[in-house]
Amino acid sequence: MTPGLMQPVPLQTSAILRYAATAHPRREIVSRQIDAPLWRYDYAALERRAARVANLLATLGVSPGERVSSLGWNTHRHLELFYGVSGAGVVLHTANPRLFDEQVAYTINHAESAVLFFEKNLAALVERIAPRLTTVKTFIVLSDEVPHEAGALDVLSYERLIAAESDGFDWPSFDENAGAFLCYTSGTTGDPKGVLYSHRAIVLHAMGAGLNSAFGFTAFDVVMPCPSLYHATAWGLPFVAPLCGAKLVLPGDKMDGASLHELIEGEGVTFTGGVPTIWTMYLAYLEQTGQATRTLKRVMIGGSAVPRAMAETFKRKYGVDVLQIWGMTETCPLGVIASPTPALAERGEEAMQEVIWTRQGRLQFGVELRTVDDDGADTPRDGETPGALKVRGPWTVQRYYRQPADAVDAEGWFDTGDIATLDADGFMRITDRAKDVIKSGGEWISSIDLENVAVGCPGVKIAAVIGVPHPKWEERPLLVIEPHQGEVVSAAAVLDYLAPRIAKWWMPEEVVFAEVPLTATGKIDKKALRQVVTQASGKTPG
Numbered sequence: 001m002t003p004g005l006m007q008p009v010p011l012q013t014s015a016i017l018r019y020a021a022t023a024h025p026r027r028e029i030v031s032r033q034i035d036a037p038l039w040r041y042d043y044a045a046l047e048r049r050a051a052r053v054a055n056l057l058a059t060l061g062v063s064p065g066e067r068v069s070s071l072g073w074n075t076h077r078h079l080e081l082f083y084g085v086s087g088a089g090v091v092l093h094t095a096n097p098r099l100f101d102e103q104v105a106y107t108i109n110h111a112e113s114a115v116l117f118f119e120k121n122l123a124a125l126v127e128r129i130a131p132r133l134t135t136v137k138t139f140i141v142l143s144d145e146v147p148h149e150a151g152a153l154d155v156l157s158y159e160r161l162i163a164a165e166s167d168g169f170d171w172p173s174f175d176e177n178a179g180a181f182l183c184y185t186s187g188t189t190g191d192p193k194g195v196l197y198s199h200r201a202i203v204l205h206a207m208g209a210g211l212n213s214a215f216g217f218t219a220f221d222v223v224m225p226c227p228s229l230y231h232a233t234a235w236g237l238p239f240v241a242p243l244c245g246a247k248l249v250l251p252g253d254k255m256d257g258a259s260l261h262e263l264i265e266g267e268g269v270t271f272t273g274g275v276p277t278i279w280t281m282y283l284a285y286l287e288q289t290g291q292a293t294r295t296l297k298r299v300m301i302g303g304s305a306v307p308r309a310m311a312e313t314f315k316r317k318y319g320v321d322v323l324q325i326w327g328m329t330e331t332c333p334l335g336v337i338a339s340p341t342p343a344l345a346e347r348g349e350e351a352m353q354e355v356i357w358t359r360q361g362r363l364q365f366g367v368e369l370r371t372v373d374d375d376g377a378d379t380p381r382d383g384e385t386p387g388a389l390k391v392r393g394p395w396t397v398q399r400y401y402r403q404p405a406d407a408v409d410a411e412g413w414f415d416t417g418d419i420a421t422l423d424a425d426g427f428m429r430i431t432d433r434a435k436d437v438i439k440s441g442g443e444w445i446s447s448i449d450l451e452n453v454a455v456g457c458p459g460v461k462i463a464a465v466i467g468v469p470h471p472k473w474e475e476r477p478l479l480v481i482e483p484h485q486g487e488v489v490s491a492a493a494v495l496d497y498l499a500p501r502i503a504k505w506w507m508p509e510e511v512v513f514a515e516v517p518l519t520a521t522g523k524i525d526k527k528a529l530r531q532v533v534t535q536a537s538g539k540t541p542g
Helices: 013-023 043-059 076-087 101-111 120-132 158-163 199-209 237-244 257-267 276-289 308-318 349-358 447-454 491-498 526-537
Strands: 028-033 036-042 067-071 091-094 115-118 138-141 155-157 179-184 194-198 222-225 247-250 271-274 298-301 321-327 334-337 368-372 387-392 414-422 427-433 438-440 443-445 460-470 474-483 510-513
Touching: 013 043, 013 076, 013 199, 013 237, 028 043, 028 076, 028 257, 036 043, 043 076, 043 158, 067 076, 067 101, 067 120, 076 091, 076 179, 076 247, 091 101, 101 120, 101 179, 101 194, 115 120, 120 138, 138 158, 155 158, 179 199, 194 199, 199 237, 199 334, 222 237, 222 257, 237 247, 247 257, 257 276, 276 298, 276 308, 276 460, 298 308, 308 321, 308 349, 321 349, 334 427, 368 414, 427 447, 438 460, 438 474, 447 460, 447 474, 447 491, 460 526, 474 526, 491 510
Parallel strands: 028 247, 067 091, 067 115, 091 179, 115 138, 138 155, 222 247, 222 271, 271 298, 298 321, 474 510
Antiparallel strands: 028 036, 179 194, 321 334, 368 387, 387 414, 414 427, 438 443, 460 474
16 A cells, blocks of 8 residues: 655644634633633633643643543633643543532542642532542642632642743644543443543544534634533534634533523524533523524534424524534544435425434434444334444544453444434434333334423423333333423323324323433433332332
8 A cells, every 4th residue: 555645743632722823813712700700812812821731730740641630610711621731642531520429539530630620619529529539639729719618628729820830832742542531421320431532533523523514613603512511522612613713602600591691692602502401491591581592593402312392492483493413422422413405405494304303413424323233234224224323433432441342343333322213314313222212012112202292292391201011011101201390280281292293002101290310411310210200100110
């Protein structure tokens, strides 16, 4: 094979930062702070402060390849760690503060982090877990002051430390396959598993996500990441936005409807994204206040399937397009996104929206998809035949951190644990998690499809479905409803709403009213839900 003769310049996160600071130096970054006014600066200033972070790590004796952890919200200081830490060749472990204390401590210890950066309103959490942290030597609060909640813990101030460092740094060049970010799965079954993103994967993911077929940003966009920075690097948005020269708006830790709307309207946000529970609250706020959106054009929703009623409300009432996304921590996380195509447009607006609203997305360059049956054979791409969903590509996991065996098969395919269909146009639809499928009378019932219909019932905030044993039909679906605050919803009303919208044999065996437990990343926690159902109804789920 004849070798190419192009420059072997490595793909690194620092290249994205240098580009934004050079090509879009004055493009604004706006960030909420913890109990402080909005912070405003630009990409040029971000590079200078990220350089101070990189110099600080050297002062602290942190060497390239070592790990440091963060417990942070969507703030400018956390963003500075994204670039300053990874750019210096150090791995940033973005710990999830919404996990149980034991799990937070487990991930930091598993990462063997030497330094822990944290927000000041997470000081009490840090003090609780500090005695369990076996490798952390330095605690740094992302603030200009040390909070009292830290107790007797020896804590240093981020602002005071970086003020003593130079804002110039010669970003090193190294192997693009070196680790950059360590993200852990939510750990709903067993201990969280670490996924170590390489610089190459991060940059390729950002380039792929910025394509018009995906996020489609331009330098005129104003992007507000509502996926948490600690969750799969906020779906890559902190890298895609500067790569495209877009203004970046960071909402801090305030994801309620009023706080988000204030930023959307005040900063002219055109694009945002997050899990469905955030947008349920946002739409409820708009409905209650009678307000509308002025600049918002697109909302990307992922983490769990988008309820059709939500997508319709955004589009028909507020003129906002919903882009459904599917991915996972193991895919950096973009897998597919439901963006339109000319082939869909030829079918007419209604037909196109039907596909966009009911599919998780379509094939994107960089992620291969296949669905297989129980024998491992490919299932037809007919949009009807479900199979186990497998993926592979340059930003898909090869092996979990500190695990000896690969997480992929001999051909490089990673089993996602999802059941899905693929169609001839390249669109994928998740029908269930493999462990959550309901088999009733020899037929499969999609808990996701049933949930998406039920959540459209007036007064319903969250709908969740699990299977329960049945003496005749093997399993039957049980529906758990969490109403909006102040709303009264009856089982009869829910069943009446479902009757004309689902197959008769899909009708839930029972409707239970309870608070639906969510994982640390905002998904329905089916494991915890089964315990809730046992307590609320006395039925033992399958």
